[in-house]
Amino acid sequence: MKILVIEDELQLQNSITESLEKENFLIETAADYHTAMEKVFVYDYDCILLDIMLPNGSGLDILKELKKEGKNGNVIIISAKDSLDDKLEGLELGADDYLTKPFHLAELNARVKAILRRKNLNGKNTIEFANTVLDLNERQFYVDGKGVPLNRKEFDILNYFLFNKNRLVTKTAMAEHVWGDNTDQADNLDFMYSQIKNLRKKLQRSQADIEIVSVYGVGYKLVEK
Amino acid sequence: MKLLNQSLKYLSLSILAIVTVWSVVFYINMLNEIKSSIDEGLENYKRLIIQNAKIDSSILTKTYFDESFFTLHEIDRETALSMRDRYADTIIYMQDADDKRPEPEPVRMLTTSFKIKDRFYELKVANSMVEEDDLIDQLFWDVIWLYIILIASIIIINNWVLKKLWKPFYAFLQQLKNYRLGSTKKLPEAQTTTKEFKDLQYAVNTLLRHSIAAFDQQKEFIGNASHELQTPLAMVTHKLELLLEKEDLKEEQAEKLVEIFQIVERLVRLNKSLLLLSKIDNKQFFDNQQVAINPLVTQTLAELEEISSFKKVETTVVENGRLNAHIDPILAQVVVSNLLKNAIFHNVENGTVSIGLSDTTLEICNTGKDERLHPEKVFSRFQTSRSKSHGTGLGLAIVKAISDLYGYRVSYAFDGGIHCFTVQFSTGG
Numbered sequence: 001m002k003i004l005v006i007e008d009e010l011q012l013q014n015s016i017t018e019s020l021e022k023e024n025f026l027i028e029t030a031a032d033y034h035t036a037m038e039k040v041f042v043y044d045y046d047c048i049l050l051d052i053m054l055p056n057g058s059g060l061d062i063l064k065e066l067k068k069e070g071k072n073g074n075v076i077i078i079s080a081k082d083s084l085d086d087k088l089e090g091l092e093l094g095a096d097d098y099l100t101k102p103f104h105l106a107e108l109n110a111r112v113k114a115i116l117r118r119k120n121l122n123g124k125n126t127i128e129f130a131n132t133v134l135d136l137n138e139r140q141f142y143v144d145g146k147g148v149p150l151n152r153k154e155f156d157i158l159n160y161f162l163f164n165k166n167r168l169v170t171k172t173a174m175a176e177h178v179w180g181d182n183t184d185q186a187d188n189l190d191f192m193y194s195q196i197k198n199l200r201k202k203l204q205r206s207q208a209d210i211e212i213v214s215v216y217g218v219g220y221k222l223v224e225k
Numbered sequence: 226m227k228l229l230n231q232s233l234k235y236l237s238l239s240i241l242a243i244v245t246v247w248s249v250v251f252y253i254n255m256l257n258e259i260k261s262s263i264d265e266g267l268e269n270y271k272r273l274i275i276q277n278a279k280i281d282s283s284i285l286t287k288t289y290f291d292e293s294f295f296t297l298h299e300i301d302r303e304t305a306l307s308m309r310d311r312y313a314d315t316i317i318y319m320q321d322a323d324d325k326r327p328e329p330e331p332v333r334m335l336t337t338s339f340k341i342k343d344r345f346y347e348l349k350v351a352n353s354m355v356e357e358d359d360l361i362d363q364l365f366w367d368v369i370w371l372y373i374i375l376i377a378s379i380i381i382i383n384n385w386v387l388k389k390l391w392k393p394f395y396a397f398l399q400q401l402k403n404y405r406l407g408s409t410k411k412l413p414e415a416q417t418t419t420k421e422f423k424d425l426q427y428a429v430n431t432l433l434r435h436s437i438a439a440f441d442q443q444k445e446f447i448g449n450a451s452h453e454l455q456t457p458l459a460m461v462t463h464k465l466e467l468l469l470e471k472e473d474l475k476e477e478q479a480e481k482l483v484e485i486f487q488i489v490e491r492l493v494r495l496n497k498s499l500l501l502l503s504k505i506d507n508k509q510f511f512d513n514q515q516v517a518i519n520p521l522v523t524q525t526l527a528e529l530e531e532i533s534s535f536k537k538v539e540t541t542v543v544e545n546g547r548l549n550a551h552i553d554p555i556l557a558q559v560v561v562s563n564l565l566k567n568a569i570f571h572n573v574e575n576g577t578v579s580i581g582l583s584d585t586t587l588e589i590c591n592t593g594k595d596e597r598l599h600p601e602k603v604f605s606r607f608q609t610s611r612s613k614s615h616g617t618g619l620g621l622a623i624v625k626a627i628s629d630l631y632g633y634r635v636s637y638a639f640d641g642g643i644h645c646f647t648v649q650f651s652t653g654g
């Protein structure tokens with residue numbers, strides 16, 4: 001899987017690259033408009049992360065050119081502008097997603113994987129990990145082929161964890177993803193503890209070979225036992 | 226006070242003064258004119274009497290006023306020689322048709338002397354004169370009527386002329402009132418040939434163009450500020466996330482990193498809130514539409530359900546009406562969720578949040594610290610109670626800013642341990 005990261009801030013570019021490489025993606029980068037245009041039209045990418053404000057040009061112009069060529073699939077806009085107009089224009093031009101900075105790396109992982117998954121669907125849409133299977137279409141969870149009932153939030157949490165296997169998922173990232181913007185002021189995120197606790201119990205009882213471990217009290221990680 | 230009434234106020238006062246002065250002068254002049262004309266008559270009368278007396282000496286014995294209105298008295302030489310013609314106002318008893326008995330009437334009297342056959346006589350000739358108080362009375366009413374008629378005609382003329390003259394001005398003013406920076410495309414225009422109005426239009430439009438430029442600049446600045454701050458914040462978050470993924474961190478290092486991470490997350494929240502606040506302050510939300518608040522409240526409560534149940538806070542909704550507001554839906558959501566979050570987070574264990582909805586108001590009451598908050602400071606920026614709260618301190622300030630933007634009234638009350646926040650939506654839509 002080849003991903004192009006178009007981002008002029010090198011520090012940000014590095015972190016994104018480092019994070020995505022951990023997921024075994026092949027990453028290429030472009031830091032300005034012209035390099036980006038060149039790479040976009042010379043090579044094919046499975047996914048393009050596109051910053052809007054670039055030196056020498058706008059990311060939206062790149063998107064327009066891509067649309068002309070019919071290559072505008074699988075673009076995720078990453079922008080510091082939380083402007084509805086930009087978002088609408090970007091999505092109208094065929095971008096798949098719009099991520100406002102600052103975002104969590106776990107969120108970026110999830111979005112990238114969701115898009116790649118949509119592209120490479122062969123009829124079924126499942127994530128497999130150890131002896132477990134999560135069916136995203138049916139919203140079912142199986143351990144050793146046996147169904148384990150999960151409530152809506154538990155499913156969303158597990159789904160997010162599975163998009164970030166073996167990776168740190170901070171509590172904030174999880175809260176924003178599963179509970180939405182309403183947690184932005186939450187001074188403590190302990191409210192999600194009970195959901196995680198229930199999920200852990202269900203994983204244990206169904207003898208799943210995966211477990212949720214705490215990471216320094218700041219977040220969690222889903223690992224194989 | 227309208228311009229029309231203003232000008233009327235000054236006009237009526239100055240006309241009153243002018244008419245008063247004029248009527249006094251007019252009265253004095255008229256009286257003088259009357260007197261001098263009577264005096265001429267008396268002079269002529271005097272000559273006739275002296276002439277007649279020379280022919281008919283019986284006249285010389287007439288010593289009291291009767292129908293012919295003169296008297297004669299013989300006087301000694303010295304008195305006669307020292308005497309000069311003297312005109313004076315005096316009073317004589319007279320009776321006319323509408324008088325029951327003789328009444329004192331003002332007369333003009335000429336006193337003079339003459340000589341016939343070496344004998345000296347004093348002659349008094351009188352002529353009835355206009356009664357001054359009658360004259361004043363009559364004149365007074367005439368002036369009052371004049372004044373009333375003048376004012377009435379000025380009102381009518383003013384109304385007509387001013388309305389006609391100021392029509393382009395009011396049309397221009399209306400356009401200005403409806404003008405919204407950033408959303409109105411056309412600059413206001415005055416349909417007129419009047420120089421002053423054209424100048425006004427030019428001045429206003431110059432000012433507007435400056436404001437538009439400043440507004441655009443500010444918008445750009447906000448966009449840039451968000452870019453400048455959000456990107457470094459993203460970098461720090463990412464670096465920390467990657468660092469925290471490392472397996473070989475010492476417990477102590479990890480602890481510090483987590484602390485830093487939490488501070489950065491707070492910075493992120495703060496920056497988000499500040500951006501929202503500056504957007505509201507710059508009136509950059511104007512996608513107003515009819516928003517039903519009732520379902521919004523229920524929906525937000527459902528989203529917050531897990532947090533409230535974790536905090537062991539019970540929420541109840543009492544719907545006494547359907548609250549609709551004409552507002553940007555994003556901002557409506559912000560108002561409702563900020564108030565609800567505030568009520569849930571600043572609560573006590575086993576506390577309650579009760580939400581009341583009427584046709585015009587949203588009231589959110591919660592149990593909390595038994596301490597009255599400052600009713601005005603509670604809405605000001607960065608006002609947090611000294612509790613363990615790590616909120617941004619901007620939640621209620623944002624509610625206030627949105628309320629101000631739409632002219633809603635937001636208030637705080639405290640009674641018996643219950644904190645109540647009320648938003649009075651203007652007219653319900």
